[in-house]
Each structure stands twice: as structure tokens, then as C-alpha cells.
Amino acid sequence: MHPSRETRATGGRVVVTGMGTISALGLDLPTTWAALIAGETGIAPITRFDATDFPTTFAAEVKGFDPTVLGRKEHRRMDRATQFAVVAAREAVAAAKLDPSQPPERIAVLVGTAMGGIETYSENVRLLLNQGPRRISPFAVPMAIPNMAPGCVAIDLGAKGPNFAIASSFTGGANAIVEGARLIADGRADVAIVGGTEAPICDIVSAGFAAMGALSDRNDDPQHAVKPFDLRRNGCVLGEGSAMLVLEDHDRATARGATILAEIAGMANTADAFHQVALPDDGEGLVRAMRLAVGKAGITPEDIGYINAHGTATEMNDRVEAAAIHTVFGARTPPVSSTKAATGHTLGAAGALEAVIAIEALRTGTLPPTRNHDNEDPGIALDVIPNISRPARIGAAMSNSMGFGGHNTVLIFTRPD
Amino acid sequence: MSDSSTTPTSPAAPPHARRVVVTGMGAICAVGNDVPAVWDAIKSGRSGIAPITRFDGTGYETTFAGEVKGFDPAATLGRKEHRRLDRYSQLAIVAAREAVAQAGIDIAADPTRVGVMIGSAMGGMETLEAGVETVVTQGPKRVSPFFMPMMLPNMASGNVAIDLGAKGPNFAAVSACASSAHAIGESLQMIRDGRADVIVAGGSEAPITRMGVAGFNAMGALSTRNDDPAGASRPFDAGRDGFVLAEGAAVIVMEELQHALDRGATILGEVRGYATTDDANHMVQPGPGGEGIARAMALALADAGLAPTDIQYINAHGTSTQLNEKLETEGLKKAFGDHAYQIPLSSTKSMTGHLLGTAGSLEAVITLCAMRDGILPPTINQVTPDPDCDLDCIPNVARAVQATVAMSNSMGFGGHNVSLIFGAASTVPTSR
Numbered sequence: 001m002h003p004s005r006e007t008r009a010t011g012g013r014v015v016v017t018g019m020g021t022i023s024a025l026g027l028d029l030p031t032t033w034a035a036l037i038a039g040e041t042g043i044a045p046i047t048r049f050d051a052t053d054f055p056t057t058f059a060a061e062v063k064g065f066d067p068t069v070l071g072r073k074e075h076r077r078m079d080r081a082t083q084f085a086v087v088a089a090r091e092a093v094a095a096a097k098l099d100p101s102q103p104p105e106r107i108a109v110l111v112g113t114a115m116g117g118i119e120t121y122s123e124n125v126r127l128l129l130n131q132g133p134r135r136i137s138p139f140a141v142p143m144a145i146p147n148m149a150p151g152c153v154a155i156d157l158g159a160k161g162p163n164f165a166i167a168s169s170f171t172g173g174a175n176a177i178v179e180g181a182r183l184i185a186d187g188r189a190d191v192a193i194v195g196g197t198e199a200p201i202c203d204i205v206s207a208g209f210a211a212m213g214a215l216s217d218r219n220d221d222p223q224h225a226v227k228p229f230d231l232r233r234n235g236c237v238l239g240e241g242s243a244m245l246v247l248e249d250h251d252r253a254t255a256r257g258a259t260i261l262a263e264i265a266g267m268a269n270t271a272d273a274f275h276q277v278a279l280p281d282d283g284e285g286l287v288r289a290m291r292l293a294v295g296k297a298g299i300t301p302e303d304i305g306y307i308n309a310h311g312t313a314t315e316m317n318d319r320v321e322a323a324a325i326h327t328v329f330g331a332r333t334p335p336v337s338s339t340k341a342a343t344g345h346t347l348g349a350a351g352a353l354e355a356v357i358a359i360e361a362l363r364t365g366t367l368p369p370t371r372n373h374d375n376e377d378p379g380i381a382l383d384v385i386p387n388i389s390r391p392a393r394i395g396a397a398m399s400n401s402m403g404f405g406g407h408n409t410v411l412i413f414t415r416p417d
Numbered sequence: 418m419s420d421s422s423t424t425p426t427s428p429a430a431p432p433h434a435r436r437v438v439v440t441g442m443g444a445i446c447a448v449g450n451d452v453p454a455v456w457d458a459i460k461s462g463r464s465g466i467a468p469i470t471r472f473d474g475t476g477y478e479t480t481f482a483g484e485v486k487g488f489d490p491a492a493t494l495g496r497k498e499h500r501r502l503d504r505y506s507q508l509a510i511v512a513a514r515e516a517v518a519q520a521g522i523d524i525a526a527d528p529t530r531v532g533v534m535i536g537s538a539m540g541g542m543e544t545l546e547a548g549v550e551t552v553v554t555q556g557p558k559r560v561s562p563f564f565m566p567m568m569l570p571n572m573a574s575g576n577v578a579i580d581l582g583a584k585g586p587n588f589a590a591v592s593a594c595a596s597s598a599h600a601i602g603e604s605l606q607m608i609r610d611g612r613a614d615v616i617v618a619g620g621s622e623a624p625i626t627r628m629g630v631a632g633f634n635a636m637g638a639l640s641t642r643n644d645d646p647a648g649a650s651r652p653f654d655a656g657r658d659g660f661v662l663a664e665g666a667a668v669i670v671m672e673e674l675q676h677a678l679d680r681g682a683t684i685l686g687e688v689r690g691y692a693t694t695d696d697a698n699h700m701v702q703p704g705p706g707g708e709g710i711a712r713a714m715a716l717a718l719a720d721a722g723l724a725p726t727d728i729q730y731i732n733a734h735g736t737s738t739q740l741n742e743k744l745e746t747e748g749l750k751k752a753f754g755d756h757a758y759q760i761p762l763s764s765t766k767s768m769t770g771h772l773l774g775t776a777g778s779l780e781a782v783i784t785l786c787a788m789r790d791g792i793l794p795p796t797i798n799q800v801t802p803d804p805d806c807d808l809d810c811i812p813n814v815a816r817a818v819q820a821t822v823a824m825s826n827s828m829g830f831g832g833h834n835v836s837l838i839f840g841a842a843s844t845v846p847t848s849r
Contacts, residue, residue, distance in 0.1 A: 129550060
């Protein structure tokens with residue numbers, strides 16, 4: 001226990017020293033990244049429930065995942081969203097090669113999720129409706145509550161520092177990175193394991209998004225259904241998975257000889273305070289978040305070499321996001337891609353998954369493409385890296401996230417050198 | 418953990434350059450629909466627990482709860498608007514409006530510097546259950562387009578921001594029954610760090626639904642004293658048999674001290690310290706010996722630059738479950754040593770029930786009222802002392818004590834622990 005360290009603020013430079021993902025493209029980060037830059041997609045017909053009568057019958061499901069890797073007994077007590085978070089956190093922590101002497105009280109865990117254990121919850125409601133209140137599992141509540149993802153990651157890794165979940169719909173994973181970086185900069189933790197997770201491919205979520213007209217209904221061609229920034233875009237598709245990152249103070253990471261993957265140079269979180277689900281035409285809140293993040297990074301917009309867009313492939317999102325990017329970057333907009341045509345929209349995990357993707361782009365010098373881009377939309381007028389990944393050595397990458405409720409979160413990553 | 422006799426007393430200079438004060442409070446819960454009504458009931462020892470009316474409780478193991486009474490959402494929020502808000506969002510907006518009105522702050526003057534953080538353990542449960550029922554009985558194409566935005570657990574935070582026009586940092590902290598304590602603590606850090614000048618922070622919960630009651634019953638977590646609802650929540654008493662599910666919202670306006678002074682705001686108190694820890698032990702059981710909550714208390718004292726002997730009142734988590742109070746008592750002794758016996762503490766859940774994600778912020782409001790009026794609220798329903806819970810829990814009757822520094826603790830499923838420290842308005846400078 002180190003109470004005296006609580007207020008020991010650091011120099012404020014926060015770096016990423018480990019990353020892990022599980023997504024429709026693969027069960028770990030190397031597989032996910034290879035598939036992404038190869039232009040593949042993880043979108044296919046739904047197998048998680050019988051979607052026959054649903055307006056949209058396809059989604060981006062994680063394939064070939066064996067939850068018993070979490071323990072024969074243990075995995076049954078975790079909702080799928082929690083299982084994903086634990087798997088991704090294990091990969092991230094293994095990659096970071098944390099010092100075995102690291103005090104567990106100084107390791108924080110923050111996980112963003114839009115809806116937590118929604119599958120568990122909805123199954124138990126169904127049970128209640130069919131069989132009455134006394135047939136509910138004692139694990140129903142603990143498995144369903146959104147904070148059990150960070151709770152179980154902490155149990156799995158023995159992390160005893162600050163711990164909570166962040167719900168901000170589709171910016172949750174990005175917000176967890178922001179708040180984790182702040183915990184490190186404020187000296188409240190030495191290590192923050194942060195990210196997002198979501199397992200939304202169940203009947204009620206699919207029905208709910210379809211009712212809003214948010215999902216693409218190109219059921220005859222799932223692989224080409226999601227078309228971010230394309231003139232013929234007609235909605236997003238649900239995706240599942242998790243991405244987790246290990247954050248540390250720059251000087252501490254350097255001192256222990258850690259491999260630094262990127263620095264979190266800038267970040268911001270704003271609210272539109274405009275409408276529950278609609279966006280203001282000018283994207284005011286996102287514009288403000290991008291400008292705040294650029295200012296915090298101490299760079300200019302020209303320094304941004306790549307933007308991983310929120311790019312959900314709904315008419316409104318892509319139009320407003322493009323307008324906001326034009327407002328911030330003026331005549332010189334950087335290359336922008338939406339990787340949601342490959343991963344699906346992983347909701348609360350999206351901000352973290354796309355942060356990892358932006359960091360891999362920065363590290364490897366390969367910008368991932370926007371898949372399914374066939375028809376230019378004159379209202380977008382961005383270089384969306386159509387269909388084929390592109391080599392480009394860049395110094396800074398931005399990742400945008402926006403969510404129902406009017407949340408906007410922007411992250412900027414720079415190369416460690 | 419700490420030997421109070423050798424710990425230095427509070428330093429003259431506060432440990433943080435930007436101090437954070439409370440300038441507005443709002444609450445709606447089973448004992449009252451605004452802060453004056455809530456505080457009047459709490460200091461009088463009145464319970465708000467009664468038989469469930471929100472659904473037909475026949476066949477459920479527990480048939481009572483802490484429901485908000487006499488709340489007309491259509492009249493308060495608009496005939497059309499209220500239908501697009503889950504009850505937990507409705508309650509959050511009501512409490513936030515009360516808090517902001519009391520603060521007298523003009524958010525439109527500088528909206529981007531005003532954040533909102535409304536924690537919730539569960540979000541729009543009633544909406545979710547109705548949505549699943551629609552899928553089951555009428556098919557997927559009959560689900561409402563408002564289902565998703567009404568159900569999500571961040572929407573109270575989003576809806577309060579829309580209602581107030583607050584454009585600063587915004588998310589919902591979610592940590593089960595510590596959610597709104599986290600919201601207040603993280604808001605404190607945000608204002609200290611300069612990311613906002615004002616944050617409307619708190620929690621909201623509307624868990625009195627079929628699944629809410631059945632789910633906690635399945636865990637054996639709820640009191641089943643169906644013949645005596647008002648006597649059912651008895652934290653620290655030997656006869657405690659589980660918590661009482663309750664609904665409501667509580668919100669405070671947190672403001673950087675100079676910002677509040679510059680606009681001539683009435684200061685209600687100060688948020689002086691915060692810490693959060695995790696047990697990393699078990700999904701639903703607190704860690705052995707109350708280690709995690711004890712560590713949070715010690716870290717919160719360090720954060721506030723205070724000694725254990727400075728704490729004059731503790732609003733305990735005190736859920737009325739056997740395990741919680743046993744371990745919380747152990748944690749208090751670990752954090753405060755023998756001095757634990759000298760600190761009056763109470764669990765106001767004995768009157769309000771357990772508001773889950775709202776509990777921390779409601780108990781923050783109660784703690785601030787207690788210091789304002791020099792009255793420490795009681796723990797009611799104390800009949801049989803429990804030798805494992807031998808601290809001074811202010812049994813049954815409020816006590817006139819002028820506390821100026823008080824602590825509020827929260828713990829949640831998932832191993833989350835939060836300790837917050839508040840100061841009375843009298844300890845805040847009126848000019849700088």
C-alpha cells in the first residue's frame with residue numbers, strides 16, 4: 001500500500017506499452033491487423049441467434065472463440081462481453097511484459113461498454129416471462145451489470161487500483177483510454193489497463209437498432225453491406241469484440257525497459273447537448289473535441305497523418321463527421337478511413353479497437369482501408385483510403401468516436417521517438 | 418494501516434491548487450421528492466420503504482421496496498418528452514434541475530466548461546424488460562425506435578446535458594453500487610485537473626422492476642421481511658437479512674472554488690478527498706477483512722491531506738446484508754484503528770433503501786445536509802446489537818453534533834470501493 005503516492009503527479013507523458021484485441025477479424029491483435037490491412041471483413045450471416053425474422057440478418061461475430069480458455073467453471077459466470085475483455089486484457093498485459101514487482105494496488109482497470117451483459121440480461125428476462133421470478137440464476141445480475149468487465153479483468157490479473165466501467169454508448173472504449181491516461185498523469189496509478197468491450201449480437205439489440213433504421217439491411221450481400229462514406233451507405237452493422245491497452249507513465253516505462261508502442265499525445269471528451277441520437281449538422285461537439293485534442297497535443301492539424309474515423313456508414317454520421325473534419329483541417333484533410341466495414345460497429349469497444357488500429361497504422365506505416373467504397377459521395381469529399389491499404393509513414397494519428405447521448409471523444413497518438 | 422495518535426493533523430494549506438465546492442443539491446427518492454423533504458425525513462428517522470406498486474409483486478420472494486411516491490413525470494417533463502425517457506433518466510433530470518436551480522448558475526454563459534457525470538448501475542431496466550417482452554410476444558419488428566436510447570446506461574448523463582445545455586466532459590461511471598460515488602470522485606479530479614470548472618455529478622437508478630427484484634432475490638441479497646417493510650432495512654443490526662431495493666436520483670453541482678466565489682454563489686460544502694480501490698477478489702463478495710475499502714479510506718485521507726482523527730462523521734455503505742456490515746466494520750477498524758470507536762457513523766439506507774448506483778450521491782447530499790445543520794442522521798431499525806458491528810452507528814435517533822469533516826463510503830459488486838471526504842461550508846474561505 002502506498003497512500004503517499006496518491007498525489008504524486010508525473011510529468012504527464014502517458015504511453016502505450018501493450019495491446020490486445022479480439023474481433024470478428026481475429027482472436028488476437030496480429031490476426032486482426034493482418035486481416036484488416038488485407039482488406040478482409042468479418043461480417044457474415046448471424047449465428048448467435050435465429051435472425052430469420054429480423055430486418056438485418058448479418059453481423060460481425062467473433063469466430064472460433066473458445067471461452068473455456070478462461071476456466072471451465074469461470075467462463076460460465078461471465079457474460080460474453082466480460083469474456084472478451086478478459087481475453088484482450090491478457091494479451092495486452094502479456095505484450096507489455098509488466099515488471100513482476102509492480103504493486104497490484106497501483107494497477108487500474110477501466111473498461112468502456114455501451115450495454116454490458118445484455119445477452120445475459122435479456123435471456124433472464126425471457127426466463128422470467130416464461131417461468132416466473134423464482135427461476136432466475138443467482139449469476140444473472142452480476143453477469144449482466146456493465147461493470148463486471150473491469151471487475152473480472154481485475155480479478156483475473158489481480159489488479160487492485162482504481163476500477164470502474166465507463167458508459168458513454170459508442171465512445172466508452174475511447175473514454176476509458178482518456179480517463180486511464182489521466183489516472184497515470186495524476187499519479188493515481190502506475191499502470192492502467194484500459195479499453196472497451198461489447199457483445200451485442202442478440203435479438204433485442206438487433207431489433208432495437210433496426211427499429212431506429214441504423215442497420216444496413218443488405219441481407220443478400222453481408223460482406224459488401226457496410227459502406228462508410230460511400231454514396232450508397234445505408235447503415236451500420238453490429239459487431240462484437242474487445243480491445244485493451246496497457247498505459248504507463250513515459251519515464252517509468254522507459255526506466256523498466258518497456259517497448260513503447262505510442263504516446264497518447266492528445267485527448268478530449270465533449271458533449272453536444274443537442275439530441276438523444278441525432279447530430280448537429282456542423283458536428284460542433286466533434287469539432288471542439290478534435291481541436292481540444294490537437295491543442296493538448298501541442299501540434300497543429302497539419303501534423304495529423306491519418307484519422308481513424310467513427311464512420312458508422314449511416315447517412316447522418318458520415319455526413320456530419322466529414323463536415324467536422326473539413327472544419328478542423330481546412331483544405332488539407334489527412335487520409336481518413338473507417339474500419340467498421342471490416343470489424344462491424346463494436347459499440348462500446350469501437351473507440352478502443354480503433355485506437356489500437358490507429359496505433360498499428362502509426363507503428364507499421366500502413367494505413368488500413370475503408371472497405372466497400374465504390375461510389376464517391378460529393379458531400380464527403382475526403383480521401384477515405386478506398387478498398388486497399390496504403391503505405392504511409394506518419395507522425396501522428398487521430399481516432400474519433402461519437403455516441404448516442406451526444407458524446408464525442410478524440411484521441412491523438414504519436415510515435416514514441 | 419494507520420495509527421491516528423502519531424499522524425500529523427491537517428496541514429494549513431490544502432493539497433490541491435484547485436479546490437472543489439458544492440453549490441447545489443438535488444434529490445428524489447423514497448423519503449422525499451426534493452432535498453428539503455429528503456433531509457427532513459432522514460433527520461427524523463422516517464422510512465420510505467413500502468409494498469411494491471410499480472409492478473404486481475405477487476409470487477416474488479420480496480414484495481416491498483423504496484419507491485419514489487407522488488412523482489408525475491408527464492407534468493414535470495412534458496407529456497411527449499417523458500415517454501422518451503426511461504424512469505431512471507426522468508429521475509436524473511428532476512434531481513439535476515433542483516441542484517442547478519439551487520446553484521443559480523447560468524450554464525449558457527460558458528457551456529463547454531460545464532460537464533455532466535451521472536452514474537448508474539443498471540441504466541434503463543424497465544425499458545429493457547419491456548423491449549424483450551415485445552420481442553417475445555410481438556416479434557422483433559415491433560420494438561420501438563426509442564428502445565435503444567432509452568435503455569442505455571449513459572443516457573441519464575446525456576439527457577441531463579441536453580436538458581441543461583452542458584457541453585463539457587460527459588460520461589456515466591458504472592461500478593454497481595459505487596457508480597455515483599465514482600461520478601463525484603472523478604468529477605473532483607476533472608475539476609482539479611482543469612478539464613471543467615463545473616460538473617453536474619451524481620447518480621440515478623430505477624431498478625424496481627420484475628427482473629430487478631427477481632435477480633437480487635435469486636442472489637439472496639434482498640430482505641424478505643414482507644410483513645414489516647419499514648423495519649426491513651436494518652444495517653449493523655444482528656437481525657439484518659438483506660438490502661431493500663430502492664429507486665431515485667441525487668445530483669450535486671460541483672464547482673471550482675474561485676469560480677463559485679467569483680459569481681457570488683452560496684457554498685454548501687467542499688469535496689475534499691477521493692480515492693478508489695478494487696478488491697480483485699470475487700464478483701460479488703467484498704474482499705477479506707475489508708482490505709479494499711480500508712485502503713480507499715486511507716488513500717482518501719491522504720488525498721485530502723487529513724488525518725484519521727479529523728473525520729467526525731461517516732456515512733457508511735451499510736446495505737443491511739450480513740456480509741457487508743461485518744466486512745465494512747473490519748475495514749473501518751483497519752483504517753481508523755481504535756479511533757473507529759470514537760467516530761459516529763450511520764447507514765441512511767435504513768430509511769432510503771439501497772438505491773444502487775445512486776447510493777453514493779444520495780449519501781453525499783445527506784452528509785452535506787448533516788454538516789450544514791449540525792445533525793447526524795440515525796441508523797434506524799436497531800433492535801439487536803451485533804457483536805461483529807460494535808461501532809457507534811447512531812442507533813434510531815439523530816444526534817446533534819456539529820461535524821465539519823465527514824466521510825462517505827461506497828462499495829459495489831465487482832469489488833469496487835470508493836471513499837469520499839466532504840468539508841462543511843464553514844471550512845471554506847469566502848474570499849481569496
